[in-house]
Amino acid sequence: MNNRFPPMQHRSMRAAEMRLGRRRLLARIGAVALLVSAPGLFGRSEALGAAAADPETFVTEVGDQVLTILDDASLDDAGKIAHLKTLLDEYADLDLLAKLILGRHWRTATADQRDAYVDAFRQLVMTTMADRLHQYGGQTFEVVGSQTINDRDSIVKSKIVQPSGAPPIAVDWRLRKSDTGYAIIDVIAEGVSLVVSQRSEVNDIVAKQGMDGLIRTMRDRVSKRDAIELPTDKAG
């Protein structure tokens, strides 16, 4: 009799809000996480990895290095990106992350496809990192604990502290220990894992367009974003 709006909509909006509300900050964490993670992400960093006595120290040191660059007022955006890329080049081994994201499709890829994919992935990480630089807004982070998963992997828990006083964001770092030291192999922001998310996208594209379609899509994305966002990069 009354013209009722289905309450379901209300509740659903609420649910979505609660769910996504916390995720709201994910974009900014995305920024921080990617930035903080990118250089240390994948570590092969003899100096850094070997120097860190334990996973918590490793994450703290990586984070401090990145924040130093981000907070450096003498650097403009291009300068910061260049520094972060240098860090990434110096310390990173993106291979494992690329493989983890490709998952079972790695097995069925040819040698050429593997090389092309890893190369495209590497460029995409760089592009994304540069894009997210603008989302950084004075956040700091503190390590709050760690947990051993098995004999090679461990999780370091941290909190990204918001300068606005908004609730801190929980970011977990998954580290793998190797002969050369620790390497970060996943970032989990408020329960959302970088590797899981990327796997899901990559899986979908490979299923529909094949491995070559995936590589094409990644390359397109890189060239499109470089053209729009980083004209200076192209020029240089």
Next chain:
Amino acid sequence: MSKPAAEHLRPPDRRWTRLFVARPAAVLVLAACLWAGHARAQEIYDPIEPVNRAIFAFNQVVDGLILDPAQQIYGYVVPEPAKRGVRNFLSNLAAPIIFVNDLLQGERERAGVTLGRFMINTTLGLGGIFDFASIVGMEPGHDEDFGQTLAVYGVSSGPFIMLPILGPSGLRDVTGTVVDAFVFNPWPYYVDDEVTLGVRIVDGVDTRYRIDPVLDDLEANSLDLYAAIRSGYLQRREADIRNGASPAGSSAYEDIFDQDFDDEQPLPSDAAPVDAGG
């Protein structure tokens, strides 16, 4: 005025509710239970993906025409303290539903937090506008819903569903949403429909405002926006079900990192079945 007092406390359209809500809800609960035995969240289960993608495309259009402009105006016009008040108020309205689900999950301590916060914020927080409970040092609030309760009972997320306007969900969570809205939500019993409608519209705009940075980032950086939103939604749900704990240790997550790539020789380039489709 002529209405007897008791009638006032009843939902205005009970028959409608029973016919169109209770019955479908029961069917949905049953259907959701059928998925209970399935392995949980190993792979994304999206059997009606073409339909979902079509709805997603529709949602994108609606968003561009209505929701996005509305949230931009809201963000620009409403001052920050007022936005906080809106959020506090909306969170407080959800407390009774959260409380019931805390209890159904056997979380007595969390139920106590929800109840305590609700009582303090409704009174001293002036109807929930101020989060007075947090000011005096109470534990921050948390979210619960019947979808999470079903998950705690062992019901898996079921097929992924993209709802028109409302966005990502799943069979279990749609079921939970219906039960929360029609069984656990007390407010339709007490306020006029116009008020409820107004609150819902504000809620929708505020929600869209809050997720805007995430959407922007996903749009800019995802290879496939639909897949990115689907994965993010499902992971957030799993995190909510674990009450915020890390996915580390769960078999679906750990399996990813068990793969050993060193032993895997590449296929010879003339035998790549994956790329047959091109």
